[in-house]
Amino acid sequence: MSTPSRLPDGSTLELGTATASYQVEGATGEDGRGPSIWDTFTSRPGTVTDASDGTTACDSYHRWAEDADLVAGLGVQWYRFSIAWPRVLPEGRGRVETRGLDYYDRLVDGLLERGVKPTATLYHWDLPQPLEDAGGWLERGTAEAFADYAEVVHERLGDRVGLWATHNEPWCSAYLGYAAGVHAPGRREGGAAHRAAHHLVLGHALAAERMRAAGARDVGIVLNLAPVWPERPEAADVADGVDAIRNRVWLDPLVDGAYDDGLLRVAPELADPELVRDGDLALAQGSADWIGINYYTPVRPDVPDPARAEGQEHPEGGAYPGVAPFELAVREPRTDIGWEIDASGLEELLVETHRRTSLPLLVMENGAACADDRVEDGRVDDQDRIGYLRDHLGATDAARAAGADVRAYLVWTLLDNFEWAYGYTKTFGLVHIDPADQTRTPKASYDWLAGVARERAEP
Numbered sequence: 001m002s003t004p005s006r007l008p009d010g011s012t013l014e015l016g017t018a019t020a021s022y023q024v025e026g027a028t029g030e031d032g033r034g035p036s037i038w039d040t041f042t043s044r045p046g047t048v049t050d051a052s053d054g055t056t057a058c059d060s061y062h063r064w065a066e067d068a069d070l071v072a073g074l075g076v077q078w079y080r081f082s083i084a085w086p087r088v089l090p091e092g093r094g095r096v097e098t099r100g101l102d103y104y105d106r107l108v109d110g111l112l113e114r115g116v117k118p119t120a121t122l123y124h125w126d127l128p129q130p131l132e133d134a135g136g137w138l139e140r141g142t143a144e145a146f147a148d149y150a151e152v153v154h155e156r157l158g159d160r161v162g163l164w165a166t167h168n169e170p171w172c173s174a175y176l177g178y179a180a181g182v183h184a185p186g187r188r189e190g191g192a193a194h195r196a197a198h199h200l201v202l203g204h205a206l207a208a209e210r211m212r213a214a215g216a217r218d219v220g221i222v223l224n225l226a227p228v229w230p231e232r233p234e235a236a237d238v239a240d241g242v243d244a245i246r247n248r249v250w251l252d253p254l255v256d257g258a259y260d261d262g263l264l265r266v267a268p269e270l271a272d273p274e275l276v277r278d279g280d281l282a283l284a285q286g287s288a289d290w291i292g293i294n295y296y297t298p299v300r301p302d303v304p305d306p307a308r309a310e311g312q313e314h315p316e317g318g319a320y321p322g323v324a325p326f327e328l329a330v331r332e333p334r335t336d337i338g339w340e341i342d343a344s345g346l347e348e349l350l351v352e353t354h355r356r357t358s359l360p361l362l363v364m365e366n367g368a369a370c371a372d373d374r375v376e377d378g379r380v381d382d383q384d385r386i387g388y389l390r391d392h393l394g395a396t397d398a399a400r401a402a403g404a405d406v407r408a409y410l411v412w413t414l415l416d417n418f419e420w421a422y423g424y425t426k427t428f429g430l431v432h433i434d435p436a437d438q439t440r441t442p443k444a445s446y447d448w449l450a451g452v453a454r455e456r457a458e459p
């Protein structure tokens with residue numbers, strides 16, 4: 001039996017906010033949760049700026065009701081959260097831990113009771129460690145296990161969660177995780193990371209097939225596609241390689257059921273019939289009902305700077321295996337995490353992705369790390385964040401006006417949380433968290449978003 005469509009219809013731009021399991025839940029050892037690659041990675045010295053981890057994070061595993069109240073208080077339509085695979089299947093496959101599912105059941109019901117629509121992401125990077133021990137995303141078996149996991153979760157929540165995302169930012173999983181090594185599992189395998197990319201595409205397609213067979217509608221994937229702007233004409237070639245790995249490796253199979261020739265030149269691994277088996281790409285084609293876009297900053301490839309010492313490359317430079325050495329130029333102004341601010345990149349990306357895919361688009365993450373996140377007299381006056389969000393919401397409206405089918409805009413993120421390799425040193429939240437006692441203090445940006453939601457709700 002098919003559930004009714006819960007995809008926003010596009011008549012207005014719906015609003016929301018997003019989080020991810022490992023970044024907010026904490027309680028990593030509770031209720032039978034198994035270890036994930038992020039538990040392992042963070043336990044290794046030198047992987048996280050402040051040597052922190054997600055053991056406590058925002059303690060949302062226990063404080064979910066308070067967090068759901070905060071979302072409801074914003075008056076937005078959507079809350080995007082992710083499900084921790086190792087809570088549901090502690091060994092990655094096989095035995096189901098119902099206490100893990102019970103948690104998401106409570107959260108989903110709690111959101112619905114408060115008038116907030118839940119959208120769940122199945123994989124926001126917390127792979128069960130036993131699957132990594134068996135080779136992780138370099139192995140086809142991980143894609144197959146992912147489809148089984150998707151089916152288990154859908155069976156429990158599919159009657160109430162209508163809008164499903166398989167992966168969040170598979171570029172990060174494949175290339176930051178298996179090439180640059182700056183995200184879990186922290187491996188530097190060069191071109192083998194393209195194998196991970198294919199298995200992520202395949203995992204998405206297998207999961208979508210399985211969930212649709214069980215009645216799901218609206219199964220999408222969330223991509224951190226990027227506008228790729230060569231810094232000068234000589235960088236055109238490397239920019240094409242960057243575009244191939246950042247954008248086309250995901251969109252081509254989903255839209256065309258193929259990997260294009262330019263991509264195969266930088267990623268010859270994807271031409272291996274043992275890896276890309278008959279039927280894989282046909283299954284991927286048409287497997288997304290919508291595309292989620294996460295946008296923070298444009299990408300500006302540049303020719304290498306000969307003055308730069310070897311080993312001093314940009315931390316993401318290693319994340320494009322097969323592309324000739326290049327630099328990433330970053331212009332001003334920048335956010336506190338060093339990412340260039342340019343809202344026109346979001347407008348361009350939405351218009352271009354609409355042209356490329358004709359699929360409904362949802363901005364599933366957009367936000368800023370800001371230095372003005374201090375609590376003074378019980379308030380956080382984060383005007384920089386408000387400016388960033390206002391400009392990017394405006395860019396989203398402009399893309400709609402230009403004909404792009406954009407249906408939602410979600411702010412990253414509800415709470416200051418564990419920002420991966422930056423630990424707790426970079427904050428993106430609408431709500432400040434005091435790490436000492438977990439006190440939640442809504443920032444000025446929270447009030448701003450609530451005001452926007454109110455204005456837009458008026459007839």
Ligand code: FCB
Nearest residue numbers: 020168169412419420428
């Ligand atoms: C994205 C991630 C999200 C968060 C933001 C800042 O790449 O999906 O979890 O870390 O960046």
